[in-house]
Amino acid sequence: MSVYAAVDLGASSGRVMTARIADGRVRLTEVHRFANRPVRVGGTLHWDILALYRGVLDGLRAAGPVDSVGIDSWAVDYGLLDGAGRLIGNPVHYRDGRTDGIMERVAADMGAEALYQVSGLQFLPFNTVYQLLAEPDLGRAGTLLMIPDLLTHWLTGSVGAEATNASTTGLYDVRTGGWARGLADRLGLPAGILPELRRPGSAAGTLRAEVAAETGLPGSTPVTAVASHDTASAVVAVPAVTDRFAYISSGTWSLVGLELPRPVLTEESRLANFTNEGGLDGTIRYLRNVMGLWILQECVRAWGDAGLPELLAAAARARPFQAVIDPDDPAFLPPGDMPARIAAFCERTGQRPPDGRAQTVRCVLESLALAYRRAVRDAVRLSGQDVEVVHVVGGGARNALLCQMTADATGLPVIAGPVEAAALGNALVQARAQGVVSDIRALVRRGEQLVTYRPGAEEEAWARAAARLADR
Numbered sequence: 001m002s003v004y005a006a007v008d009l010g011a012s013s014g015r016v017m018t019a020r021i022a023d024g025r026v027r028l029t030e031v032h033r034f035a036n037r038p039v040r041v042g043g044t045l046h047w048d049i050l051a052l053y054r055g056v057l058d059g060l061r062a063a064g065p066v067d068s069v070g071i072d073s074w075a076v077d078y079g080l081l082d083g084a085g086r087l088i089g090n091p092v093h094y095r096d097g098r099t100d101g102i103m104e105r106v107a108a109d110m111g112a113e114a115l116y117q118v119s120g121l122q123f124l125p126f127n128t129v130y131q132l133l134a135e136p137d138l139g140r141a142g143t144l145l146m147i148p149d150l151l152t153h154w155l156t157g158s159v160g161a162e163a164t165n166a167s168t169t170g171l172y173d174v175r176t177g178g179w180a181r182g183l184a185d186r187l188g189l190p191a192g193i194l195p196e197l198r199r200p201g202s203a204a205g206t207l208r209a210e211v212a213a214e215t216g217l218p219g220s221t222p223v224t225a226v227a228s229h230d231t232a233s234a235v236v237a238v239p240a241v242t243d244r245f246a247y248i249s250s251g252t253w254s255l256v257g258l259e260l261p262r263p264v265l266t267e268e269s270r271l272a273n274f275t276n277e278g279g280l281d282g283t284i285r286y287l288r289n290v291m292g293l294w295i296l297q298e299c300v301r302a303w304g305d306a307g308l309p310e311l312l313a314a315a316a317r318a319r320p321f322q323a324v325i326d327p328d329d330p331a332f333l334p335p336g337d338m339p340a341r342i343a344a345f346c347e348r349t350g351q352r353p354p355d356g357r358a359q360t361v362r363c364v365l366e367s368l369a370l371a372y373r374r375a376v377r378d379a380v381r382l383s384g385q386d387v388e389v390v391h392v393v394g395g396g397a398r399n400a401l402l403c404q405m406t407a408d409a410t411g412l413p414v415i416a417g418p419v420e421a422a423a424l425g426n427a428l429v430q431a432r433a434q435g436v437v438s439d440i441r442a443l444v445r446r447g448e449q450l451v452t453y454r455p456g457a458e459e460e461a462w463a464r465a466a467a468r469l470a471d472r
């Protein structure tokens, strides 16, 4: 039997899971879960990186001896090390407002077309490149490390930039699979801080003595660079049987798109704000960020942590299509009073705001399903790759109401699961690197209880609602 530790850090919690592989099957166990609570200080929203690192150490101790360790997390955020290798300041949260207006300025100065031609990246205000342009400490920086690379550095002492996460910076050349150093120069950013790239599956060192002592693990325990962008790891674990599938990696964000052999860098694709992020084995994650369950999570928070199962049950009984919002409206990006922002959106667009919690939840879920419909159709049209099924992976695969709405809205069968796709993809890339697994997706299919949702007969109603969304 082989055992792998997958550290998977999400926007609201981190977890350490062990994956045991024996007899061609994988069994995932959560050994440690810890909160990820951003901290606002001096007007800036930060990640509490030391609390996260403590969670990783506690999790590794709980995991016990393993054949390898891998770390994945959300993308775009980073820490800067000074010349002596010390972290300069606390990493800033991508939802912080420090980048306001920067993306627009860069696009105007450099031309959005020129940027897209190189990076193939969707235009999101928090992409690393815009954060670096707002960064006060850049002059002192020797090395930039993305969040999983920073934690890997603390575990092992090694320095490197894992490629799937690097592909979300805006400084990565999606055509060559290398850093876009020329682009960094033109933006006045110090290309010298970008470390050497690592492909997922490559070795990232072994545990430092202090880490071995703290976790009780042997110092010889290897750390593997996995597909360290959580979305890339989640896509690795999509249990697809054909190439003709779309996926929705559904968590705080919903990442909706296709897996392609090469990037789509057309003007149409740029205008539709599709991204070409890097996946395992040189694949391209051609997708769009849909604001996702974040809107619902923030509603629940605004309602004093109301119980989600009750809210969903009430939403299932609520009147359909009362109001639709565009989840991708920038008003929904920062933390805050989401029910009020939903009401404001409805007023601004001449709709009656949802009346009460059940209606609000229904509005959010229907609007997400409509945004998925739009993204899947756009991805198919822009790439020319047809699809016959939508795979929903991640925590949102548990949300039966949303999965059914997704099937209804897209007119395609939805296969839901695995819920812990990112951790599975993380662990199985480690296992493959050690020769323990060859076909990752086949292994996932064998181990998971997948639920299928068939599209219902209300295609017309969804098409009408989609037209309403398009008019907003």
Ligand code: LFR
Pocket: 011, 073, 074, 075, 076, 077, 094, 229, 230, 231, 251, 252, 253, 255, 289
């Ligand atoms: C999902 C995710 C998305 C990325 C966003 C911010 O967890 O990694 O793919 O766009 O977080 O990093």
